[in-house]
Amino acid sequence: MKAAHQFVDCLPMGVSMTMGETITGSTTMVEENLDVPIVSFAESIISKTIADSNIPPERMTRQEKMEIVWELTNQRIPRMKGAISEIAKQLELSESTVYRYISLKED
Structure with a gap:
C-alpha cells in the first residue's frame, strides 16, 4: 500500500488516472465500479x-x-x-x- 501512495504522490496535481481516479489538492478520490464487466x-x-x-x-x-x-x-x-x-x-x-x-x- 505504501508503494501505491508513493506512486500517487509523485503524480502532478489534477492528473486523470484510469477507472475514474483523480488527484485534486491533497485528496485522492477513487471511483470504482466493479459491476461493469x-x-x-x-x-x-x-x-x-x-x-x-x-x-x-x-x-x-x-x-x-x-x-x-x-x-x-x-x-x-x-x-x-x-x-x-x-x-x-x-x-x-x-x-x-x-x-x-x-x-x-x-x-
Missing part, C-alpha cells in the same frame, strides 16, 4: 474509438478500419476477452480480418 468496458472503448473517427463503419475504407484496429491495438484492447469478436462486429469485419490487420501493424 470487462467485456462492457472493451465494448465502450471500441464504440468510442469508432465514433471519434466521425465515419460510420459501413462508409469506412479498408485503411480507415485498419487504423481503428491499430489504435485499439495500441490501447491493448484486443487482449481483452471477447474484444476481437466485438471489434469485428462493430467494424463489420470478420474476426480473421481483425487478426490480419493486427499482424500487419506488428510487421
Whole structure:
C-alpha cells in the first residue's frame, strides 16, 4: 500500500488516472465500479474509438478500419476477452480480418 501512495504522490496535481481516479489538492478520490464487466468496458472503448473517427463503419475504407484496429491495438484492447469478436462486429469485419490487420501493424 505504501508503494501505491508513493506512486500517487509523485503524480502532478489534477492528473486523470484510469477507472475514474483523480488527484485534486491533497485528496485522492477513487471511483470504482466493479459491476461493469470487462467485456462492457472493451465494448465502450471500441464504440468510442469508432465514433471519434466521425465515419460510420459501413462508409469506412479498408485503411480507415485498419487504423481503428491499430489504435485499439495500441490501447491493448484486443487482449481483452471477447474484444476481437466485438471489434469485428462493430467494424463489420470478420474476426480473421481483425487478426490480419493486427499482424500487419506488428510487421
